[in-house]
Amino acid sequence: QVTLRESGPALVKPSQTLTLTCTFSGFSISGVEMCVSWIRQPPGAALEWLALVDWDDDKYYATSLKTRLTISKDTSKNQVVLTMTNVDPLDTATYYCARSSVMGPRIYFDSWGPGTLVTVSS
Amino acid sequence: SYVLTQPPSVSVAPGQTARITCGGNDIGNYNVHWYQQKAGQAPVVVVYDDSDRPSGIPERFSGSNSGNTATLTISRVAAGDEADYYCQVWDSSNDQGVFGSGTRVTVL
Numbered sequence: 001q002v003t004l005r006e007s008g009p010a011l012v013k014p015s016q017t018l019t020l021t022c023t024f025s026g027f028s029i030s031g032v033e034m035c036v037s038w039i040r041q042p043p044g045a046a047l048e049w050l051a052l053v054d055w056d057d058d059k060y061y062a063t064s065l066k067t068r069l070t071i072s073k074d075t076s077k078n079q080v081v082l083t084m085t086n087v088d089p090l091d092t093a094t095y096y097c098a099r100s101s102v103m104g105p106r107i108y109f110d111s112w113g114p115g116t117l118v119t120v121s122s
Numbered sequence: 123s124y125v126l127t128q129p130p131s132v133s134v135a136p137g138q139t140a141r142i143t144c145g146g147n148d149i150g151n152y153n154v155h156w157y158q159q160k161a162g163q164a165p166v167v168v169v170y171d172d173s174d175r176p177s178g179i180p181e182r183f184s185g186s187n188s189g190n191t192a193t194l195t196i197s198r199v200a201a202g203d204e205a206d207y208y209c210q211v212w213d214s215s216n217d218q219g220v221f222g223s224g225t226r227v228t229v230l
Contacts, residue, residue: 037219047157047165047208049219060217063123096164106171107212107219108155112164 002026004036004097004113011119018087018118022080022097029073029080030055033103036080038071040093041115048093053080054103087120094118124213126222133228140196142225144209147190152211154192156185159224160205168207169194196227204229 008020035054051071098109134140157165169185209222
């Protein structure tokens with residue numbers, strides 16, 4: 001059974017760095033074509049893909065946020081970490097991590113964590 | 123960047139058919155995936171690769187994709203189908219995940 005769970009601070013001050021951790025089980029990110037993405041959803045708004053790391057440690061980022069995001073994986077801990085620098089109230093959102101088990105143009109998200117709400121406020 | 127356009131809302135009577143469109147330039151050349159998100163919950167994939175269903179998803183959910191429009195069809199709509207629905211593609215030209223703007227399905 002595949003499970004993912006996000007963890008991190010519920011409240012962050014503007015200009016600080018946000019660090020989120022995705023802890024997963026039921027698969028290994030070192031498996032061929034396995035990857036984990038971060039996706040966020042501001043209150044009442046649509047989903048926004050943020051970043052992906054794959055089994056080969058290739059990393060991809062949303063163009064609009066590329067300069068502020070870093071994604072990394074720890075295969076031994078079954079974790080993927082996302083850091084976002086210089087946060088702003090507009091970064092207030094529920095942050096999800098999600099797994100893909102295919103790569104290339106077929107990438108879709110077959111398992112999701114429950115999400116964690118992050119509020120950016122002073 | 124690639125843009126996916128969905129109608130904000132679709133209303134349908136119980137037992138009828140709901141059709142949710144997802145527009146994009148030559149979207150027929152992409153693999154389109156659809157997610158259902160009920161209030162307060164994480165999204166769940168209901169159709170992947172244009173028209174395939176994950177195990178556990180009812181046959182009432184089907185998808186098609188051609189030209190500039192992909193469509194998610196929900197047959198025999200029930201109250202439990204009320205949710206937001208999102209289309210998604212992977213834009214290989216610049217390695218980006220792209221979601222549509224979402225469609226709220228209301229069962230009358």
